[in-house]
Amino acid sequence: MITSKDNDKLTLVRKLGQKKHRRRMGMFVTEGEDLAQAGLDGGHEPVALLVHPDVDMPGEKVEPELLDGVATLASGTRVIGIWPELWAGPELLSADKCLFLDGVADPGNVGTIIRTADALIGGTVVLGPGSADPFSGIAVRSSMGSVFTQPLVRAGIEDTPAPRIALALGGSEIPGPVEGPVTICLGSEREGLSPEVLKECGITWTIRQRPDGAQSLNVAAAAAIACERISSATTGSA
Ligand SMILES: C[S@@+](CC[C@H](N)C(=O)[O-])C[C@H]1O[C@@H](n2cnc3c(N)ncnc32)[C@H](O)[C@@H]1O
Secondary structure, eight states: OOOOOHHHHHHHHHHHHSHHHHHHHHHHEEEEEHHHHHHHHOOOHOSSSEEEEOOSSSSBBBBBHHHHHHHSSSSSSSSEEEEEOOOOOOOGTTTTTEESSSSSOOHHHHHHHHHHHHHHTTSSSEEEETTOOOOOOHHHHHHGGGGGOEEEEEOOOGOOOOEEEEEEEEOOOOOSOOOOEEEEEEOBBTTTTTTHHHHHOOEEOOOOTTTTSSSOOHHHHHHHHHHHHHHTTTTOOO
């Protein structure tokens, strides 16, 4: 039983709350039983599982107030997992559908997009320059565990498969299910797609909006609509 707040693993959890330490150590933290179970179900080996004494899960038992002391959720937590970051190899980039995130800076949007890709198209989510860390606490929570199953790669637009398609205003309608590799580029919450990425896109697709409504969709909502339209898995009979 861990009984000291100065325990090495609790110290590591506190450190991994910061991006610079995650980057340096290549590890991330999950809070809660569901996320820990998602990691175990995905066949991943935790660096450590820190568990409330009443929880029936493998791992090291920790005094409840010490677990709550390192939790970021106001409600506290009963399980904290420490995991190696899960980056896919670059070979996945040419194989299938890619979602390229061009400066998508909100970790909640990044996690939601990862979950959406996992649910609708699989393929690879590519974290382009300026995109939020998919292994921050908020992104991991928003992914609902899909960070354990959805391949993630850090890369530039030049590394993604053609055809590259800008998801932006002023283009044509999304045609429907797409066979074979394609890269769909999603822009940042404030600026949209950068000129560098737009230059690499031969096609622009637009999700039609009503004329008097909001100026644009949230980027994760736009990603969900585009993924559903291009996926052959979601068409046909239910
Ligand atoms: C909040 S929007 C960015 C708005 C930004 N002011 C602009 O002008 O592009 C974030 C991203 O969501 C996607 N998006 C939002 N609404 C869209 C729509 N109606 N059609 C296609 N993509 C859209 C685009 O990829 C966009 O870069």
